[in-house]
Amino acid sequence: MVVRGVKKLWTLWVFMLMGAVACSDSDPSTEEPIDDFDRSEILVNWADNIIIPNYQDYVESLTDLKAAITTFGQTSSADLLADVREAWLEAYLDWQRVSMFEIGKAESVSLRNFTNIYPADIQKIDENINTGSYNLELPSTNDEQGFPALDYLLYGKADTDEGTVAILSTPAHKEYLQQLVERLHNLASEVLNHWTSGYRDTFVANNGSSATSSLNKLANDFMFYYEKSLRAGKVGIPAGVFSTSRLPEKVEARFSGKSKLLFLESLDAVQDFFNGTGSSNTGKSFAHYLDYLNTIKEGEDLSALINSQLNLARQKAEMLNSDFAAQIDDNNVSMLETYDELQKVVVLLKVDMFQALSIQVDFVDADGD
Amino acid sequence: MLSRFQGYIDKNAEAAPLAVFRIFFGVMMFLSIVRFWSYGWIDKLYIQPRFFFSYYGFEFVKPLGSYTYLLFALCAMAALAVAAGYRYRLAIITFFLSFTYIELMDKTTYLNHYYFISLLSFLMIFLPAHRYFSLDVRLGYAKPVQYVPQWSLDSVKLLLGIVYFYAGLAKLNSDWLIHAMPLKIWLPSKFDIPFLGQWLQQEWAHYTFSWLGALYDLTIPFLLLYKRTRPWAFLAVVVFHVLTRVLFPIGMFPYIMIVSATIFFNAQWHHKMLSVLARLIRVNKAKCDNGLVMAPTKMQLAKIVLVPFFVLQLLIPFRHYLYPGELFWTEEGYRFSWRVMLMEKAGYASFKVVDKESGQRFYVNNADFLTPFQEKQMATQPDFILEYAHFLKQHFEAQGHKNLGVFVESYVALNGRRSRPYIDPKVDLTQQQESFKHKDWILPFEDEIKGL
Numbered sequence: 001m002v003v004r005g006v007k008k009l010w011t012l013w014v015f016m017l018m019g020a021v022a023c024s025d026s027d028p029s030t031e032e033p034i035d036d037f038d039r040s041e042i043l044v045n046w047a048d049n050i051i052i053p054n055y056q057d058y059v060e061s062l063t064d065l066k067a068a069i070t071t072f073g074q075t076s077s078a079d080l081l082a083d084v085r086e087a088w089l090e091a092y093l094d095w096q097r098v099s100m101f102e103i104g105k106a107e108s109v110s111l112r113n114f115t116n117i118y119p120a121d122i123q124k125i126d127e128n129i130n131t132g133s134y135n136l137e138l139p140s141t142n143d144e145q146g147f148p149a150l151d152y153l154l155y156g157k158a159d160t161d162e163g164t165v166a167i168l169s170t171p172a173h174k175e176y177l178q179q180l181v182e183r184l185h186n187l188a189s190e191v192l193n194h195w196t197s198g199y200r201d202t203f204v205a206n207n208g209s210s211a212t213s214s215l216n217k218l219a220n221d222f223m224f225y226y227e228k229s230l231r232a233g234k235v236g237i238p239a240g241v242f243s244t245s246r247l248p249e250k251v252e253a254r255f256s257g258k259s260k261l262l263f264l265e266s267l268d269a270v271q272d273f274f275n276g277t278g279s280s281n282t283g284k285s286f287a288h289y290l291d292y293l294n295t296i297k298e299g300e301d302l303s304a305l306i307n308s309q310l311n312l313a314r315q316k317a318e319m320l321n322s323d324f325a326a327q328i329d330d331n332n333v334s335m336l337e338t339y340d341e342l343q344k345v346v347v348l349l350k351v352d353m354f355q356a357l358s359i360q361v362d363f364v365d366a367d368g369d
Numbered sequence: 370m371l372s373r374f375q376g377y378i379d380k381n382a383e384a385a386p387l388a389v390f391r392i393f394f395g396v397m398m399f400l401s402i403v404r405f406w407s408y409g410w411i412d413k414l415y416i417q418p419r420f421f422f423s424y425y426g427f428e429f430v431k432p433l434g435s436y437t438y439l440l441f442a443l444c445a446m447a448a449l450a451v452a453a454g455y456r457y458r459l460a461i462i463t464f465f466l467s468f469t470y471i472e473l474m475d476k477t478t479y480l481n482h483y484y485f486i487s488l489l490s491f492l493m494i495f496l497p498a499h500r501y502f503s504l505d506v507r508l509g510y511a512k513p514v515q516y517v518p519q520w521s522l523d524s525v526k527l528l529l530g531i532v533y534f535y536a537g538l539a540k541l542n543s544d545w546l547i548h549a550m551p552l553k554i555w556l557p558s559k560f561d562i563p564f565l566g567q568w569l570q571q572e573w574a575h576y577t578f579s580w581l582g583a584l585y586d587l588t589i590p591f592l593l594l595y596k597r598t599r600p601w602a603f604l605a606v607v608v609f610h611v612l613t614r615v616l617f618p619i620g621m622f623p624y625i626m627i628v629s630a631t632i633f634f635n636a637q638w639h640h641k642m643l644s645v646l647a648r649l650i651r652v653n654k655a656k657c658d659n660g661l662v663m664a665p666t667k668m669q670l671a672k673i674v675l676v677p678f679f680v681l682q683l684l685i686p687f688r689h690y691l692y693p694g695e696l697f698w699t700e701e702g703y704r705f706s707w708r709v710m711l712m713e714k715a716g717y718a719s720f721k722v723v724d725k726e727s728g729q730r731f732y733v734n735n736a737d738f739l740t741p742f743q744e745k746q747m748a749t750q751p752d753f754i755l756e757y758a759h760f761l762k763q764h765f766e767a768q769g770h771k772n773l774g775v776f777v778e779s780y781v782a783l784n785g786r787r788s789r790p791y792i793d794p795k796v797d798l799t800q801q802q803e804s805f806k807h808k809d810w811i812l813p814f815e816d817e818i819k820g821l
Contacts, residue, residue, distance in 0.1 A: 236732075296570070297785050299787070300787045347780045351717050351781070
C-alpha cells in the first residue's frame with residue numbers, strides 16, 4: 001500500500017512538472033524585501049535627493065537661458081550676449097548632473113542625443129539658419145541642436161563680441177537660437193514632469209533584483225554614461241585614444257573652450273551619484289550597498305578604492321588646460337594620463353563593483369549554466 | 370570476471386522505460402527549441418552578431434544567415450520525430466547533428482547543458498528506444514520487442530550519473546566549500562524572492578546551499594539506483610532543480626534533468642505512464658507487450674562505439690591536470706567537464722591595435738564588433754581573446770593598414786577577489802596561435818584554489 005502510494009506520488013510529480021514547464025518563466029513578485037539592507041532606500045535617495053532635484057535645477061537654468069535669449073532677441077548688445085553666454089554655461093553645467101539618468105522618459109525621447117551630441121555640424125546649422133527649413137525632432141538633426149549648436153552660435157561665429165552680436169541679431173539667427181533653447185527646455189520639462197507625475201513611484205516600486213529592476217537598469221545607464229560619455233567622449237576620443245591621430249576638434253564645447261569645466265562637473269556628478277550625495281544631504285547609493293555586501297564577503301573595501309581612484313583622475317584633470325583642445329595640441333601626454341586614471345575606474349566599476357552587486361553588464365537575455 | 374561481464378551484457382530489461390525516456394527527451398527538446406525561438410534568441414545570438422567565436426578545429430561551422438531558422442526547424446522536427454519514434458534512427462541522427470551544429474556555431478553560448486544534450490543524443494543513436502510504443506512499430510518499420518538489453522537503459526543512467534558525480538567532484542574546492550563562493554555573491558542579490566529572500570542574506574544559508582549542493586551532486590546517482598532510497602532521491606531531484614530554477618536563469622535544464630531521472634524508476638511506473646498516454650491518444654499498447662526479446666546480434670556497433678565513448682567521458686573532465694596554473698583562472702580544460710555554477714567571473718578587455726612600422730596605435734571599441742553577451746564571454750576567456758585579436762588584425766588590415774599588432778589590456782575578477790591583470794599586455798596576440806598547448810601569455814593568478 002505504501003509502495004503504491006509512493007508510485008502515485010511519482011506520477012503526480014511528473015504531471016505537475018509537465019504543467020510547470022508549460023507555464024514557466026513567471027516573474028518573481030515585487031514583495032518588499034526583508035533583510036538587513038533595504039535596497040528601496042537607494043532608489044528613494046536617487047529619485048528624491050538626486051535625480052528630481054537635479055532635473056529641477058536643470059529646467060530652471062534652461063528657463064533662465066530662454067529668458068536671456070528672448071531679451072537678447074529684443075535688443076541685442078554685447079552685455080546681453082554676455083548674459084546669454086553665462087546662462088548657457090549655467091545650464092550646460094546643470095546638464096552634466098542629469099545626463100547619466102537616461103531612464104524612463106529621458107530614454108524614450110533620447111534626451112542625451114538631442115541635447116549634447118558633439119562636434120556640432122556647423123555647415124548644417126548655417127544651412128538651417130539660411131534656409132529656415134529644418135525639423136529638429138528628426139534623429140538625423142542630433143548634431144544640429146543642443147548645447148554644442150549653441151556653443152557654435154555664441155562663440156564660433158565671429159572673433160569679437162561685437163561681431164558675434166552683429167551676426168546673431170539677424171532675424172534668422174535669433175529665430176534659430178530661440179528654437180534651440182525651446183527644444184532643450186521642452187525636452188527637459190517633459191522628462192521632469194514625467195518624474196514628478198507618477199514615474200518616481202514606478203521607479204521606486206521597481207525594487208526587485210531582475211534585469212529590468214530600477215537598480216540594475218540605472219547601474220547600467222550609469223556605467224554606460226561613465227564609459228562612453230565621460231571617459232571616451234570628453235577625454236579619450238579627442239585625445240586620439242580610439243584613432244590613429246589626435247582629434248582636438250572633437251572636444252566638448254570647442255568654441256567656448258569650456259571643456260575642462262564641463263568635464264569636472266560631470267566627474268563630480270558621477271562621484272556624487274556613487275556616494276548618494278544630493279543637493280541637500282547624503283543618502284544611500286552604490287557605496288553603501290558595497291559596504292553592506294562587504295560585511296558578508298569580507299573582501300576589499302571597494303567603495304574606498306573607487307572613491308580614491310576617482311579622486312586621482314580628478315587631480316590629473318585639474319592640472320590640464322581649461323580648454324582640452326589646447327591641451328591636446330600642446331601636450332597630449334597629460335591628457336592621456338588623465339584618460340588612464342579614468343580607465344582604471346571603469347575596471348573597478350564594471351568588473352569589481354558589478355560583480356559584487358551581482359549586476360549583469362548590459363543585461364544579456366540568455367540562459368546560464 | 371569475463372563471464373560475469375558477458376552475463377551482464379546478455380541481461381535483458383523491459384523496454385518501456387527507454388520508450389518513456391525517448392518521449393520525454395523528444396518533447397523536452399521540442400519545447401526547448403520553441404522557447405528559444407519564441408524569445409527571439411535565434412536572431413539575437415546567431416543572426417545579428419557580425420562575428421562568431423569558433424571552437425578550435427570547428428572554424429568552418431558558422432551560422433547560416435536566415436537559413437539558421439531552417440536549421441532550428443529541422444532540429445525541432447527531428448525532436449518531435451524522436452518523441453513519436455517515427456523513423457527513429459534517422460530522426461535521432463538528424464537531431465544530434467543539427468543540435469550539435471547549432472552549438473558549434475558560436476562558443477559564446479556554450480553551456481554544459483547543451484553539451485549534455487549533444488552527448489545524450491549521440492548515445493541515443495545506438496539505443497533501441499523505438500522498439501516499444503513508437504510509430505515505427507505501429508507502421509511496421511520496426512519489430513516491437515518487450516525486452517531490450519539491460520545495458521541500453523544503464524548507459525543513460527551512467528551518463529546522467531557522470532554528469533552529477535563530476536559536477537559534485539568539481540565542487541570539492543576551497544572557494545566553494547570554505548568561502549561559499551560564488552553563492553555568497555549570487556544569493557544576496559536574490560533578495561526579492563518570496564519567502565526565501567530574507568534567508569539568502571545570511572552567511573549560514575550560503576554555506577548550507579554550497580555544502581548541500583556538493584553532497585547532492587555526489588550522492589544522487591547512487592541514491593536513485595537503490596530501490597529503498599529512490600523515492601526520496603527523486604523528491605530531492607525535484608526540490609533541487611526547482612530551487613535552481615527559481616534562483617538562477619537556467620532555462621529548461623532543471624525540467625530536463627527531472628524528467629530524465631524517471632529512467633531510474635521501476636518499469637511498472639513506465640507501463641502505467643504509457644497506459645495513460647495510450648488511452649489519451651487512443652492506441653493499444655498491448656501489441657508491444659509481446660514477451661519478445663531483442664536479438665543480441667543487433668547491437669554490435671553500439672558496443673564498439675559506446676565503450677570508448679564512456680571511457681572518454683570519464684577522462685575528459687580530468688584533462689586540466691595536463692595544464693599548469695589555476696584552472697578557474699586559465700580555463701584550460703574547463704569546458705566539457707561538468708563544472709557548473711562554480712565561478713563568478715567578470716572581466717574587461719580593451720584591445721590596442723598597433724601599426725608596427727609607424728608606431729601609431731589606437732584602441733578598439735568592442736561594441737563595434739561584438740554583442741554585449743559576446744564581449745562579456747570574451748573578456749574572461751583566453752581562447753576568445755586570442756580569436757578576437759586575430760579577427761581585429763584581419764579586419765583592420767582589410768581596411769588598408771599593414772603590419773598590425775594587437776595587444777590587450779585586460780582585468781578579471783574571480784569569485785569576489787579584486788580584479789587583476791589577466792593577459793600579458795606586452796604580448797602581440799597576432800603572433801600567438803590557438804592550440805591545445807598551454808597559453809603562457811596568461812598572467813599568473815597569484816592565489817590558490819585548493820581542490821580537484
